Amino acid sequence: MRELVATPDNPVPDGAILHKLRTLDGRRLRAATFPCSGRTSQGTVAVFQGHNEFIEKYFETVEELRKRGFDVVALDWRGQAGSERELDDPRKGHIDDFSQYLRDLDVFFSDVLAPRPQPWFALAHSMGAAIMLDLAHETRPPFERMALTAPMIDLHNLRFPGGIRWLADTLDMLGLGGRFIPFGKGRSFLEGPFENNKLTTDPVRFARNARIVTTAPDLVIGDPTIGWVNAAFRLMKRFETPEYARQVRTPILSFTVGRERIVSNGAIERFVQNLNNAALIHVPGAEHELLMERDECRAQFWRAFDAFIPGSRG
Template identity: 45%
Template sequence: MNFVSIPGNPCPDGAATGMIQTPDGVTLRFARWASPDDGKEEVKGTVCVFTGRSEFIEKYFETVRDLQQRGFAVTVLDWRGQGHSSRQLPDPRKGHVANFRDFEIDVETFMRLVVLPDCPPPYFALAHSMGGAVMLRAAHSGRRWFERMVLAAPLIDLPQPRASWPLRILMRILRLVGFGNSYVPGSNVDRARASGFPGNPLTTDPGRYARNAALLAQDPALGIGSPTVAWLDAAFDTMVEFDAADYPMRIVAPVLMVAAGTDRIVSEAAIEQFAARLPAGSYLAIEGARHEILQEADLYRAQFWAAFDAFVPGAPMRTAPEGPPRASI
């Protein structure tokens, strides 16, 4: 399967890609890249990249190169309903899932069929937004594939008033009366109301914003529109679970949670509070950054990668902090 590769976003050399099928019949697209140090005695391991809602493999080519430069093998997954994986409804624009447990099936299949047989250990997870929520769910359920996890702007809760209980109740009612497959009322169904770069909540970097828009212009089938009622209802269920006092205590892997200081998509406060309750949790806020930290300006990305390098074994300039950092940059 060919990737969408544009001059401003070339596919890293040596990509191996394919399709795998989950036990419930969903076809998932994946890609993997070997470490530049492949074949040497000291292998740093593999970083598994898990994207956010509506994202796709091509959007993370720059991240793949960043990780390869650090000596890691890299592999990336298109979630069900996204990228070039199977869509869940006849209308391919709808971002839909019935339950976030379905994403855990994707991870289980990906690990069993791609990562464990074909990628060098140890394994580390790098996840963004919705992908971060799925990683926490998987770790909570006892999956211990990853030595460490780095979560960029993970979906722990939504900012007020988007996280309000009236909205949560409305989504549940709409789903119960048969509107689960419908778009969330009032949402930007076909992205027609996108205003372009000025005022966007994702990144302060105009070049990377334009690059990502160009990928979708080249292959519109990569993108999706707004979430369905069922997706948002399932997301609210996960947020309620995260809020339970004992939920983080079952996550034993070390986790670095990096928040964007001006995030308007997810709640920075909820990320900090969740990290504080983890047995091996670290927290960092990058002031001035917007939601998509890995797609941000170099000023903010440099701060993210410095934290990654200090936290992930085998990365450059690794330090050994005495305790979990909780300061903001």
């Protein structure tokens, strides 16, 4: 399993501890702990990445959280980043069902989160945010509060959604779930040009993350498989029911962005309206990855985060 990767402009935070986890079904997952840099911790923030992300992208976020007095833990989801793949092709990020991610969290909570100081909070992005919402619906999560950026409630401007869902389900049932989506390829956004990318308007942070991939290309995957998409559609279909959101009791702060082109802002707004204890912040001018954005966009996130998370010393 790969060690944490350092580049000149993205060093591994001091004191980092790498965890090599083993799931109930034998998969190997990579996780990390970053102890608080101060003497007294205000608690622990668990960082949960989105699809096709990796722990190293969040080193800057880790340092921001540690400056605020928190320990930080992070996980690479199964099938991507530094964790074991589900298929032989390492560029295929695959899952049969999103419930597998929830089961993987059990070992992460017991082996990585449990020893860290309480209270515990979650900071999750996109796919990771969707998994956190599913966790909060299915059980009582260990987190006091959750901050979610661009949660994957539905996809952006999906044409003929019913037909696309039917096609994904049909191809999956025909045994084609392990193939890339039609016209998909084994290349990540970070291996493409900055121009017109859907992740960030910040060329500096985009280039920083691209250099990580150049140094460690095994950290990224390509487009999702048909099976992954079908599993995501099944989860997002559950999000459509207002009662689903009403059953979530954890306080949640969600963020949408003005230049979103991956998930649906409208779906997020509708979902948040049905939550019991939630707020929604909109950040104009930002693309999908708010924490990888320009300083002025990130500053809006951190102001809201500091007001929402008790003990944050921003």
